[in-house]
Amino acid sequence: MTKPLNQLSIVEAASGLRAKDFSVRDLWDACMAEAVAKNEELNVFLELFDANEEAIAAAQQRIDTEGEGAPLLCGIPIAMKDNILIEGHVASAASKMLENYTATYDATVTAKLKEAGALFIGRTNMDEFAMGSSTEHSAFGSTRNPLDPTRVPGGSSGGSSAAVAANMALAALGTDTGGSIRQPAAHCGLVGFKPTYGAISRHGLIALGSSLDQAGPLTHTVEDAKILFDVMKGEDSMDATTIPADFCATKTSAAKKRIGVPYHLLASGVDEDVRARFDETLEKFKEEGYEICEVQLPTSPYALPAYYVVMPAEASANLARFDGIRYGNGGKGKDLLEDYVIAKTEGFGHETKRRILLGTFVLSSGYIDAYYRKAQSARGALIAEYDKAFEEVDVIAFPTTPSPAFKFGEKSDPVSMYLEDVFTVTANLTGMPAISVPMGMVERDGVQLPTGIHFTAPKCQDELLFKMGGMVTGEEIY
Amino acid sequence: MTTPEEVLKLASLARIEVPEGELPEFVEGFDAIVAYVGQLEGLTINETSDILPYENILREDGNATPAGTWTEKIVAQFPQKSGDSLSVKQIISHD
Numbered sequence: 001m002t003k004p005l006n007q008l009s010i011v012e013a014a015s016g017l018r019a020k021d022f023s024v025r026d027l028w029d030a031c032m033a034e035a036v037a038k039n040e041e042l043n044v045f046l047e048l049f050d051a052n053e054e055a056i057a058a059a060q061q062r063i064d065t066e067g068e069g070a071p072l073l074c075g076i077p078i079a080m081k082d083n084i085l086i087e088g089h090v091a092s093a094a095s096k097m098l099e100n101y102t103a104t105y106d107a108t109v110t111a112k113l114k115e116a117g118a119l120f121i122g123r124t125n126m127d128e129f130a131m132g133s134s135t136e137h138s139a140f141g142s143t144r145n146p147l148d149p150t151r152v153p154g155g156s157s158g159g160s161s162a163a164v165a166a167n168m169a170l171a172a173l174g175t176d177t178g179g180s181i182r183q184p185a186a187h188c189g190l191v192g193f194k195p196t197y198g199a200i201s202r203h204g205l206i207a208l209g210s211s212l213d214q215a216g217p218l219t220h221t222v223e224d225a226k227i228l229f230d231v232m233k234g235e236d237s238m239d240a241t242t243i244p245a246d247f248c249a250t251k252t253s254a255a256k257k258r259i260g261v262p263y264h265l266l267a268s269g270v271d272e273d274v275r276a277r278f279d280e281t282l283e284k285f286k287e288e289g290y291e292i293c294e295v296q297l298p299t300s301p302y303a304l305p306a307y308y309v310v311m312p313a314e315a316s317a318n319l320a321r322f323d324g325i326r327y328g329n330g331g332k333g334k335d336l337l338e339d340y341v342i343a344k345t346e347g348f349g350h351e352t353k354r355r356i357l358l359g360t361f362v363l364s365s366g367y368i369d370a371y372y373r374k375a376q377s378a379r380g381a382l383i384a385e386y387d388k389a390f391e392e393v394d395v396i397a398f399p400t401t402p403s404p405a406f407k408f409g410e411k412s413d414p415v416s417m418y419l420e421d422v423f424t425v426t427a428n429l430t431g432m433p434a435i436s437v438p439m440g441m442v443e444r445d446g447v448q449l450p451t452g453i454h455f456t457a458p459k460c461q462d463e464l465l466f467k468m469g470g471m472v473t474g475e476e477i478y
Numbered sequence: 479m480t481t482p483e484e485v486l487k488l489a490s491l492a493r494i495e496v497p498e499g500e501l502p503e504f505v506e507g508f509d510a511i512v513a514y515v516g517q518l519e520g521l522t523i524n525e526t527s528d529i530l531p532y533e534n535i536l537r538e539d540g541n542a543t544p545a546g547t548w549t550e551k552i553v554a555q556f557p558q559k560s561g562d563s564l565s566v567k568q569i570i571s572h573d
Contacts, residue, residue, distance in 0.1 A: 362515075
């Protein structure tokens with residue numbers, strides 16, 4: 001092996017483990033050494049876990065006895081976003097409100113990864129309760145982008161993207177409510193995948209917007225993302241929104257070899273060099289016999305306003321349960337009501353409070369029709385438009401973000417920060433799967449920064465996105 | 479335009495206190511966001527096709543796990559407790 005162990009992909013590491021080039025322990029030590037060395041500067045992990053000797057030994061034994069039959073994730077160190085429950089570990093969602101909350105059970109995704117023999121290296125920083133696009137809203141300080149520490153890693157899964165980009169773990173899990181896996185993946189040069197709504201169980205995830213949230217992988221390669229997805233997907237009796245196994249079987253459609261591009265949305269607001277990388281990437285598909293077609297998605301300009309109604313509405317409802325009474329920072333007031341007020345006021349950060357107030361506003365009597373119901377109808381219109389477009393094309397493509405990673409403090413007013421998600425939110429509003437794949441570099445202040453191409457597919461067509469993503473990275477995905 | 483009183487009213491509904499010093503920033507941010515999401519006014523909706531179909535998925539009511547399975551772990555995190563019970567401040571006053 002020429003690469004250091006902590007820089008391997010999951011596939012490369014699995015192969016090396018089976019060939020006995022190195023042990024599970026060697027791989028763990030390589031990742032942990034890098035994490036310890038860089039964490040002070042980058043603030044990627046809120047906590048690095050002690051080595052779980054039992055799990056390391058069990059993974060090694062499984063590889064030794066089962067060989068090729070052992071799951072590919074066996075013995076692979078993975079970083080977990082701080083809103084995913086791992087029994088016995090703190091899960092704080094990067095909030096003071098939950099800084100002392102210890103998970104009493106495993107999230108379904110955690111249990112599935114454990115079953116496959118994966119190892120957890122630590123819990124990663126994020127925007128508080130996943131509200132943000134830069135990790136600047138974490139209660140425990142921002143994470144720095146490993147490719148340029150003066151810039152943000154994206155968010156809200158910015159700790160997870162930085163962990164993989166800085167080679168502190170071979171892969172990471174994030175959650176995506178409006179782009180929180182795909183945008184940080186684009187800003188850190190990784191593959192980020194948001195599955196079809198309901199493809200992966202959310203049992204044991206700290207909820208932000210329940211009609212939008214999905215968990216998914218951040219990885220070096222498209223194949224690695226597929227490996228993680230294949231392990232985590234499936235119906236779960238603990239999450240009634242998961243898709244039954246036979247549902248998607250009826251949803252296949254013949255390949256058209258056509259990619260739709262909503263050029264009308266790219267006419268302004270996208271950096272010139274980002275647009276150039278995008279056009280160059282589409283050229284590759286033309287060489288492979290794909291046709292690039294213009295698609296009209298006239299409701300798209302309303303997607304982000306609709307998202308910033310639906311998400312705060314759902315967030316304000318989801319976060320109402322955090323009152324400091326059963327765990328956390330409660331008990332400081334003179335009566336129960338004051339206990340609540342003190343716990344919430346001290347426990348929630350500025351952006352979280354802002355969104356709770358906004359959610360309370362859009363759901364209040366007199367405004368619910370103008371905002372919340374209108375936004376829900378916009379979702380219906382978006383779904384209808386995308387479904388119609390997919391009659392003509394296999395996937396719809398645009399750049400994941402209009403610009404590369406930005407500097408700390410650059411987007412201090414809330415609306416400019418929200419515009420980071422302008423291209424990614426629609427996949428959450430429609431429930432459709434989407435992937436971001438690195439599409440080349442652009443230069444800012446003498447530093448080369450990555451950009452991402454974003455593909456959206458019809459519901460249940462998750463596998464198609466791996467194929468398309470693989471064509472960008474040069475991987476052959478079956 | 480949002481008024482400071484409106485923001486304070488929403489905060490009180492959400493059981494949050496907005497310190498006086500932070501109020502102007504909350505009002506300003508709130509105004510900008512409400513103006514932004516107000517673009518939805520311009521959207522014409524087709525009332526027949528754009529309404530999302532919702533259905534409730536229900537399961538039988540019952541204990542998912544035998545009583546006591548999680549008690550010890552959950553009680554361990556209570557800030558204030560009496561045995562296996564969570565202690566809270568008095569809710570109904572005798573005054």
